[in-house]
Amino acid sequence: MAHTLLNDTFLRALLRQPTDYTPIWLMRQAGRYLPEYNATRSRAGSFLGLAKNPDYATEVTLQPLERYPLDAAILFSDILTIPDAMGLGLDFAAGEGPKFARPVRTEADIAKLAVPDIEATLSYVTDAVREIRRALTDAEGRQRVPLIGFSGSPWTLACYMVEGGGSDDFRTVKSMLYARPELMHRILEVNAGAVAAYLNAQIEAGAQAVMIFDTWGGALADGVYQRFSLHYIEKVVGCLKREHDGARVPVITFTKGGGLWLEEIAATGVDAVGLDWTVNLGRARERVGARVALQGNIDPTVLFAPPATIREEARKVLDSFGDHPGHVFNLGHGISQFTPPEHVAELVDEVHRHSRTIRARA
Ligand code: CP3
Numbered sequence: 001m002a003h004t005l006l007n008d009t010f011l012r013a014l015l016r017q018p019t020d021y022t023p024i025w026l027m028r029q030a031g032r033y034l035p036e037y038n039a040t041r042s043r044a045g046s047f048l049g050l051a052k053n054p055d056y057a058t059e060v061t062l063q064p065l066e067r068y069p070l071d072a073a074i075l076f077s078d079i080l081t082i083p084d085a086m087g088l089g090l091d092f093a094a095g096e097g098p099k100f101a102r103p104v105r106t107e108a109d110i111a112k113l114a115v116p117d118i119e120a121t122l123s124y125v126t127d128a129v130r131e132i133r134r135a136l137t138d139a140e141g142r143q144r145v146p147l148i149g150f151s152g153s154p155w156t157l158a159c160y161m162v163e164g165g166g167s168d169d170f171r172t173v174k175s176m177l178y179a180r181p182e183l184m185h186r187i188l189e190v191n192a193g194a195v196a197a198y199l200n201a202q203i204e205a206g207a208q209a210v211m212i213f214d215t216w217g218g219a220l221a222d223g224v225y226q227r228f229s230l231h232y233i234e235k236v237v238g239c240l241k242r243e244h245d246g247a248r249v250p251v252i253t254f255t256k257g258g259g260l261w262l263e264e265i266a267a268t269g270v271d272a273v274g275l276d277w278t279v280n281l282g283r284a285r286e287r288v289g290a291r292v293a294l295q296g297n298i299d300p301t302v303l304f305a306p307p308a309t310i311r312e313e314a315r316k317v318l319d320s321f322g323d324h325p326g327h328v329f330n331l332g333h334g335i336s337q338f339t340p341p342e343h344v345a346e347l348v349d350e351v352h353r354h355s356r357t358i359r360a361r362a
Contacts, residue, residue: 003137003245007145010072014209014250014272014293016326022318022355023071024348025148027254028334029064030076034341036063047092051077054128061132065145067341068348072145072209073136075202077125079152079213082194083161085121086113103164105172110183115193118201125198129205149207151199153214153253154191154236155229161187170219177228184228192232196239203241203249211252211274212236218257218276225261234268252295256333259284266292277332282320285327293326300331303339303347310343311350318354323362329355 005011009023031037040060044050051057061076080098084090089101104110116122129149137143152160160166162173177184199210217229233253242249254274258265265273266288275284275296284294302313314329321327329351335344 004142005146006142007071010328011146011209011247011250013326013328014252014295015248016290016293018325020356020359021352022321022327022329024329024351025070025072025074026064026331026335026344027074029070029074030060031335032337033335033339033344034063034067046094047078048090051081052124054124054131057124057128058131058135061128062135064344068345069352070145070348072148073132074148074211075125075129075132075150075207077128077150079150079157079215080160081122081125082116082151082157082191082198085116085118086161086194087116088161097166098160099165100161104158104161104187107183110186113187113190115190115197118197122198122201126201126205129202129207133206146208147206148209148211149199149202149205150211150213151195151202153212153217153229153255154188154195154232155220156214156216157191157195158184158187159216159219161191170216174219177224188228188232192235192239196236199236200239200241203244207249208244208247209250209252210240211254212270214253214255214258217255222260225255225258226264229255230261230264230268233265237269250293252328254295262287272326272328274330275332279332280320281317281327282322285321285324290324290326293328294321295328295330297330297332298347300333300335300339303331303335303343307343307346310346311354314347314350315354318351318358323358 009019012019013023037060041050044056057076061073065073080090091099132147159170159173212233214229217225237251250271252272252274253270256276259279262284272293272295277297277299279297281297298317302310
C-alpha cells in the first residue's frame, strides 16, 4: 500500500526545510489534564497498566489529536520503562511519583546492570508504536501526522535508578558521581547502550522522529554536565539509525536548564535542540545559526492565563524566532495536569494562525 504523510510539517521543520506554518506539539500532550485520559486510565487500573497495554497506549496517544490540530503524535509511554526492563521494579504509587523497589546503590548492584533484551522486555512499546502508526493511517494508506518515539537520557535515567525515585537535590546520585566517578561512568555506559537499542527498536517499529529527554542535565555543574550527561547523549546519537523506510529520522534532544550549553548540545549530531522557557529563542537561533532546528519554548504556566494572554505570549515566541525555517513550537517543559483543556486549543490555533501571517509578510 502506498504510504503518504498528509501533514509532514513537523518533520520538515526538524530538517530546517520551509513550511507554510510553524508546527506544534506539546510535551506530555496525552495526560491527566484531559478527562478522556483519566477515564481510560481508570479502565486500565493504573498508569503502568495503561502504558504496558498497546491498545490503551494507542487510545490515549490519539486523544489530544482528536481535540486539537497538533502536528505530531508522541508515543504514550514513559522514560522509566528502561530501568523497569533492567529489573529495578517500577511502581507508581497513587498520587506520588515513580518508585523503584530495587534502586542501584552498591558496587554489586552496578556490576549486575546490563542492557536489557528489548524484544524480550519492551515489546509492549514496539507493539504500541506499530499499533499507533496503524491508527494514524486511513484505509488508503494516508497518515495524519508523524509519530515521535522517545527515551530518557542516560544521565536522567541514572538519576531515577540511583535515587530510587524523584528527588529535590539529587544528593545520592550526585554524591556517587563525585565520590565514585568510575561507578557512575559504568552506569551511564550501560544506559547509553540501552537507550540506543531502545530508540533503534522504536525506529524500526515505525517511529518517524525520536527525542531524548534529559530532564535533569540542568542539575549538573558546568564541566560535569559535559562529561556525565552530554558525552553519553552524543554516544547514543552516534549509534542511532538515521534513515528508515527511505525517510530521514530526525533526532531531538532536550536538556532542561541546558540553555547555557546550547552550542555544545547542537554539536552532538542531533537535528534539533529542545529549549526550556528561560531561553530567548531569537538569541538561541543566532547562537546556533542553521546548524540545528530549535524546539520550544513557551512557559507551560502561560496556559493558565486568559486566552488573549496565551495568544499574545505565543506570538512573542514566534516573533522572537522570526521568519526562518527550523522551528517546532512546543512548551518549555511538560504540560501541567491542571491546565484547562480549552486553553490548549487557543495556543494551537494562535501558533498556526500567526506563523502563517509571519510567512505572508515576508
Ligand atoms: O508526551 C507525551 O504525551 C508522552 C508521554 C510521556 C509520559 N512521560 C507519560 C506520563 C513522556 C514523554 C514522559 C517522559 C517522562 N517521564 C520524563 C521526561 C520528560 C519530563 O517531563 O521531564 C520524566 C522525567 C518521566 C518520569 C515520570 N513519569 C514522572 C516523574 C512521573 C510522575 C510525575 C508526573 O508528572 O506525573 C511520571 C508519570 C507519567 N508519565 C504520567 C504521564 C501521563 C502521569 C501518570 C499518571 O497518569 O498518573
